[in-house]
Amino acid sequence: MLRSQFEEDLKKLHTKFDKMGQDVNIAINKSVKGFIDHDKSLAKEVIEEDEKINFQEQDLEKKCFEMIALQQPVTLDLRNIVTIMKASSDLERMGDHAVSIAKSTIRVKGNKRVLEIEEEISEMATHVMTMVSEVLVAYVSTDSQKAIEIALSDKTTNKYFKSIYRHSIQAMKDSPDTVVVGADYLQVAGFLERIGDYVTNICEWIVYLTTGKIEELDLKNFEENDF
Amino acid sequence: MLRSQFEEDLKKLHTKFDKMGQDVNIAINKSVKGFIDHDKSLAKEVIEEDEKINFQEQDLEKKCFEMIALQQPVTLDLRNIVTIMKASSDLERMGDHAVSIAKSTIRVKGNKRVLEIEEEISEMATHVMTMVSEVLVAYVSTDSQKAIEIALSDKTTNKYFKSIYRHSIQAMKDSPDTVVVGADYLQVAGFLERIGDYVTNICEWIVYLTTGKIEELDLKNFEENDF
Secondary structure: HHHHHHHHHHOOOOOHHHHHHHHHHHHHHHHHHHHHHOHHHHHHHHHHHHHHHHHHHHHHHHHHHHHHOOOOOOOEEEEEHHHHHHHHHHHHHHHHHHHHHHHHHHHHHHOOOOOHHHHHHHHHHHHHHHHHHHHHHHHHHHOHHHHHHHHHHHHHHHHHHHHHHHHHHHHHHHOHHHHHHHHHHHHHHHHHHHHHHHHHHHHHHHHHHHHOOOOOOOOOOOHHHOO | HHHHHHHHHHHHHHHHHHHHHHHHHHHHHHHHHHHOOOOOHHHHHHHHHHHHHHHHHHHHHHHHHHHHHOOOOHHHHHHHHHHHHHHHHHHHHHHHHHHHHHHHHHHHOOOOOOHHHHHHHHHHHHHHHHHHHHHHHHHHOOOOHOOOOHHHHHHHHHHHHHHHHHHHHHHHOOHHHHHHHHHHHHHHHHHHHHHHHHHHHHHHHHHHHHHOOOOOOOOOOHHHOOO
């Protein structure tokens, strides 16, 4: 009886977590679309809706806390809850980065643009959003093999970042009137890169959930980053 | 008897957390010094020593988990442990940002510099390091009033960021041979700003510890960031 209560509560937690993750992905999608289309009203939407994501984190936190206090889970059950607690912080911060991208949109208005770099940012965002979708599936199915694959695919995020970095630097060197927008491209690419890092964190929690070990799946190495 | 065991274990956790925080502050200090002095060997030290910080997080995590599973704490005791679990993730990521600053140092070598901006970065770093030191004290003494003050002082971090942003953009516009270094100034200032955000997160955990409520102490508002 108590057991089935726990499992039911855990299922509810997973549903809430999954919903939060999907909302975060919508926020990333909107923020990047807003940035590329210079759509200030879309950007404002992202900023306004972030409160809802923050509330979802608080709600998950509260529920996790109550489950630990009332049901006193041990081993895998406890690990399940701890993982949701930690991973929901990661989701919340991914939402914060979507807000940062939205703020860049509002700032960048009216400056000269470099369409090829914006195209690259759009591709990078598509890759990152795929990672977010996949990690939610891997989380719900506790698929640690998939989690490792997703973490590995963060290398592609870093490749995009480096390419956008190179092209932005070149554009800014070639023409001073692209400096403002170039600096924003670097920032937005940086925010997307960090969203990729948060996905990697969640992958680590999934591995932790199955093995009980916290492993760094941060597979970038020193030389690679020395661009 | 059990009670005193719990309190002893909690005290040990606090000591470990405090040590980890101090090590993170040393890493930030070294990484910024390395960046300003163009000292590649100091930068490499930061990168190598980050593993130690990651290990500290894992150790704290393991201890927290064991305490929950074995001693089944409730209310404030449980909240104490959850707070350490969450705040140690924040410390670990602050360490990651010190590594990112160190990587910028290795990248920036041999480019034209702008000393006034480097001076500003140095001042910004001093401010951020003070925040880190203070939050460790506020944490150990569970001083939520102080935590709110520290979170408020993150406004100064944002002011530094904006000023460095403006000056870097101007330098890059004025002279194309400062574009590479200017982009790095923006990145390093961005890393420091995020360290400030992580300190603010820890302030939120401290408030949570005393009130049981998760509050956003992110006191930046929309207009302010619209620089």
